Amino acid sequence: MKRISVNPDFWHQGCFQKLSSQAKLLYLYFKTNSRLNIIGIGQFSPYQVALDTGIEVNNLDDVFKRLFREIMFVTENDVLWVWLRNELSEYTSPKIMQGAKKLLATLEIPDEMLDAFLSRYGHLLPSDQSTSTVALTRREVVAIRDNFKCQYCGKDIAEKADMEIDHVVPRAKGGSDAYENLFLSCRRCNQEKLDLPPEKAAVVKPRTKLFGKADALKSLRSSTMLAKYRSVFLSESEGKSESR
Numbered sequence: 343m344k345r346i347s348v349n350p351d352f353w354h355q356g357c358f359q360k361l362s363s364q365a366k367l368l369y370l371y372f373k374t375n376s377r378l379n380i381i382g383i384g385q386f387s388p389y390q391v392a393l394d395t396g397i398e399v400n401n402l403d404d405v406f407k408r409l410f411r412e413i414m415f416v417t418e419n420d421v422l423w424v425w426l427r428n429e430l431s432e433y434t435s436p437k438i439m440q441g442a443k444k445l446l447a448t449l450e451i452p453d454e455m456l457d458a459f460l461s462r463y464g465h466l467l468p469s470d471q472s473t474s475t476v477a478l479t480r481r482e483v484v485a486i487r488d489n490f491k492c493q494y495c496g497k498d499i500a501e502k503a504d505m506e507i508d509h510v511v512p513r514a515k516g517g518s519d520a521y522e523n524l525f526l527s528c529r530r531c532n533q534e535k536l537d538l539p540p541e542k543a544a545v546v547k548p549r550t551k552l553f554g555k556a557d558a559l560k561s562l563r564s565s566t567m568l569a570k571y572r573s574v575f576l577s578e579s580e581g582k583s584e585s586r
C-alpha cells in the first residue's frame with residue numbers, strides 16, 4: 343500500500359494558513375486520497391469530489407485556482423485530472439522512477455499535465471533506450487496510429503512543421519479531444535478544410551476502433567515505425583514547447 347505523508351506543519355505553514363477552509367479541505371482530500379498513484383496523479387469525477395467535500399461543483403474551479411501552486415487540475419471529457427506537484431520530491435529512488443515511467447507510458451494523462459510533469463521530473467526518469475518513447479503526447483499517438491500519413495490526401499508527413507492534428511468534429515461544435523475524433527492532417531489539407539463547407543470537409547469519419555497510448559507504444563516496437571517516429575519527432579532539438 344502507498345504510504346501517505348502529510349507534513350505535520352501543514353496548519354502552521356504560511357502558504358497554507360492563507361488558504362480558505364475549502365481550499366485546505368480540498369488539499370487534504372486529494373493528499374490523502376487512494377485514487378492518486380505513486381507519482382501523485384489521479385482521475386476523479388468532479389461530482390464525487392463535490393459530494394465528498396460538500397463544496398458545490400460550480401465552486402470547485404475557484405478553489406482549484408487557489409491551490410494551483412500545490413496541485414494542477416485539468417478537466418478533460420468530464421474527467422478531473424489531479425496532480426499533486428510535490429508528491430514525488432521525497433521519493434526519488436530509481437525504483438520509484440521506474441514505476442513512474444511505466445505509469446506515464448500507460449495512463450492517458452492530458453498533454454499539458456504530462457508536459458508540466460516532465461519539465462519537473464523528466465530528468466529523474468531512468469534513461470534507457472526507450473525513454474524517448476515514454477512521454478508520448480496526444481499528437482504523437484495520433485501520428486503513430488495514422489502511420490504518419492495525412493488522412494485527407496494520403497501524403498507521407500516527414501516533418502513536424504507539416505503536421506496538424508485535425509478535430510473531425512470541431513471543438514466549437516462539441517467535438518472532443520478523444521483519439522476517435524483526432525486525425526493526422528498535412529498543413530495544406532487542414533487549411534483547405536477550414537475553407538470548405540462542413541459537408542465537404544467531413545471526408546473522414548470519426549473512428550470507432552480505439553487506439554491509445556499503449557497501442558502506440560506497441561507500434562513503436564516495429565523498427566520502421568520507430569525510425570519514422572525518431573525522424574519526425576526527435577530529429578530537431580527544439581523541445582516540446584511548440585504549439586499544438
Ligand SMILES: [Zn+2]
Nearest residue numbers: 492495528531
Ligand atoms: Zn493532406
